[in-house]
Amino acid sequence: MALKVVDKIRRKQNDHQTYLVALDIGTEFVKALIGRVAENSVEIIGVGRQHQRLTDMQSGAVTDIAGVVDNCDSALRQAEEMAGVVAKDAVMGIAGELVKGTSTTIKYKRTDAQSRIEMKELKQILDRVQDRAFERARETLAWETGQQEIDVKMVNTAIVDVQIDGYRVTNPIGFQGRDVSIQLFNAFAPMVHIGALQQVGNNLDLNIINIAAEPFAVAKSVGGEDSSDFSAIFIDIGGGTTDIALVDNGGVEGTKMFGIGGRAFTKRIATVAGVSFDQAEEMKLDYSAGKLAHVKDKAAVEEAVEADIKVWLSGVELSLGEFTKVDHLPAKILLCGGGTGLPQVLQALKGDWYKSLPFARKPIVSHIDPSMVSRVVDKTGKLTSFADITPMGLANIGLDVINTGSLSDSMLQKLSKTLQN
Ligand SMILES: Nc1ncnc2c1ncn2[C@@H]1O[C@H](COP(=O)(O)OP(=O)(O)OP(=O)(O)O)[C@@H](O)[C@H]1O
């Protein structure tokens, strides 16, 4: 492919009001949101969407920077026009099979059980957990890619669980005790993927305030700040991948991804019906909307989807089976992403597949409605679909970064809240 020279696209800063861009560079669509930052919420005032070419992305990762920059610019311009403002501070989502999100538990004995836990001690422990998680993620990625020297970077971190002498606390600061156990969630991505996103952001003249693992952003999108009893499985089916996140008692336990998304179904429909990819995509969307008129077309779509949905479901089963740290899987499944529009997805998940997994009872499956996303308020009336949840989730993450400077700062700040009060 010929190398295009990408010119830097200039964006101006506005008045004193704080604005935020959420940029979800998906395999199928670039989705851009512009939000006005209010006290503890983001008001979405601009929305833009641009279809990507088949060669721009592969399974959630950028493969053609110049192509992606063009698409992002177009989505951003639509959003800017609607918003009437230009925003520079941006949260970008990172996805794909090489984004790894796991939780690590560290247990340690304090030498002086009488002394109270202070911020300094906590910070040291968090650093240790992160070092350990980093090494593990690097090893996994080195093994999966066959590259021993792979460069890896942490993208998100969050506290899942803290216990002192077996007693669960939300904030360890100020407590006494001997045995401390801290569970931290960390998401890592290969530097080459992060670098590609940074390059895209740079060419768009955006100021990237955070690159967030998309399943983490989705997992944080519902349930609120202090909902320590909220548990759910999140499934985001995009064009290229299915992302799964497990939230247990308010904490993100881990994320998994596999490379089956809406495009796989379209490809199969194209083969079965003997039509082009674009025609098959149209048939699929019409089928979901109940608008596919011909019986023959309907039968072709159903035959094609039937075959692939089984493979997709075993992908879900395998992924959930890897969450070995929890005793039970939550009986609540929340769906988002364009690919979940296929009726067979809901049907498949409502079947009895769950019996081979440690579910306490049959899971209830439903779509996430845009109105359910924490702290993100749509003022445009355009965010109506479950495919809008991921960019909204990114805007929610952006709010934390804007309010506190960085996500790990926000984590420490949350923990120290009671100390300051
Ligand atoms: N109503 C629908 N029924 C079935 N499939 C749909 C529907 N709407 C969208 N899709 C499919 O969803 C996919 C696009 O979803 P989405 O916009 O969430 O993907 P993306 O974020 O660009 O991709 P990814 O997350 O994999 O990088 C396409 O494959 C499209 O065919």
Ligand SMILES: [Mg+2]
């Ligand atoms: Mg997506």
